Amino acid sequence: MANYFDTKKNPRKAYTGMAIIAVVAIVFPFVSANFGNSWVRIVDLSLLYIMLALGLNIVVGFAGLLDLGYIAFYALGAYMTGLLASPQFAVVLQSFVDTYPTLGNGLLWLFGAEVAKNGIHLSVWAIVPLGAALAGFFGALLGAPTLKLRGDYLAIVTLGFGEIIRIFMNNLNLPVNITNGPQGINDIDPVSVFGVSLAGEQGSHGIVHFLGISMPSVNAYYFLFLILCIAIVFVTVRLQHSRLGRAFVAIREDEIAAKAMGINTRNVKLLAFAMGASFGGVSGAMFAAFQGFVSPESFSFTESITVLSMVVLGGMGHIPGVILGGVILAALPEILRHVVEPIQMALFGQVLMDAAILRLLLLGLAMVLIMLNRPAGIWPAPKHEDRPDADIDNPGKSTDVVAV
């Protein structure tokens, strides 16, 4: 399966593969809606994870910078949406007025009475670029002090960064209440596109009417996330086959040689951090709008590990592999959750093992097996020799090695 999706080397196969995936992707929600909304909801969350995995793939897969705190950018995007698209900002202003009256009144004057009453409600058109920009900025900010670190040391620093952000979110309710602390932010606006709320209008029981089609809310979000996913795939694929993409890989392969070839490794690394983070920020913003609620619990260290596992398990640096890894690791636990208990009931007549426990066991087993049998991931980047234009049958003699 090495050559699928390689439009240059094998256009027919690639376009056929893409067409099949496109048809499946479009038909899927309409079919599965017949079996309830939960399946589409699972896939919605998987798509968010795929966005995260693709972003992390730029940092880890392309540039080779091990980032264990990647979920921090997801949190930043989510909390930014929580503040800028919910009544929360009114709470923040009130809290400032109560604690520091001078500063609070200044802010009140700055933002006006409307914001003080209802909070800020930005539209999705502002939220997505703002989320990307904010997370990208923090990505570069994290990158700057870690430029000289590699491998384990970089992993430790990024891990710390991820925890710092989560702990901040958990504790920024005192002395002024910004994030509501462990309680999280509620009532986040659903995404609304061209005046159509993707959560469905009030009283419509979550049915969205868009362009003359009626669909459940989860389906509407599904298509939004799908479009964002495709956009991110497009950007990363283009990036991979560009001057910058080669610079990322050069740094991963040999940083000293990359420097000697004139690559400004500082700038290129910061760019990798910022780009990866910005995708995480977009994904987080969408997560917040989709759930309508964010709390620090969603951004624990295990989440960072999950996203990293998607990248590593799928095939580091290989975009289709990373997507596959995302699908498997995001959807599998949910599917297991739905099937583990019924299967046990059918087999043994009772539930012997809790779904949650068995789920982790199976996941761990799957990871060990995959890493043993396919250390480069389930679907790694094809070797150059495997591509059709590398003439492996007739490679010619090496230029210098001759029999004497």
Added chain:
Amino acid sequence: MSEQIILNIGNVSKRFGGLQALSDVNVKIVKGQIYGLIGPNGAGKTTFFNVITGLYQPDTGTFELAGKPYSPSAPHEVAKAGIARTFQNIRLFGEMSAVENVMVGRHVRTHQGVFGAVFHHKAAREEEAAIRKRAMELLDFVGIAKFAERTSRHLSYGDQRRLEIARALATDPQLLALDEPAAGMNATEKLGLRELLVKIKAEGRTILLIEHDVKLVMGLCDRMTVLDYGKPIAEGVPADVQKNPAVIEAYLGGGH
């Protein structure tokens, strides 16, 4: 002036703790020549190399490239200024194909950023095509065009050396600096390398060559410097250097 000085290094010194790795080394390289830098093990050849290419910070010294002072403070600035180097222990981008390795070498002479990469506008497409074309030309020049799509770490040792030279040439260097390119090669491979260096010189390029193999250097270089314990002990055309008693002593020990 017919003899243009490409590289003019004055009084370079470098100290590592208690070890004076380089003391007052002066090197002047004329455009279009092959300049040799030889010396016994630990003489400071690679240190000198790392200093002029920005990998180590010198304690003292003046640095001029093609008449303009340059500061060897960062390797990528040095590459931009026009010195390209290879490494004693081959440092290729192992997982990339041969042609991609050379394409990375074009990085410093090209400009497309994120915008060009994502939107693939005309200028970006043309630049990308030009990068690939030049990379293929260079692979052809060093004689490994048929391995363009091979993973570079799967190439034979001699071909990896050639690929490293092609990658360095891709930066359009004023000076090509080769750190022991013949290390680990057999006699046939050395012969091939020699031909390649002559071919590069014939294109009007200037080469600084660090080498262990005295025979190779003597036949190839126009001028040379001999280092011993970080100090230059002889400078001149190979025939003179060969007869210099200090050089003979450094290589063979006293009493000869």
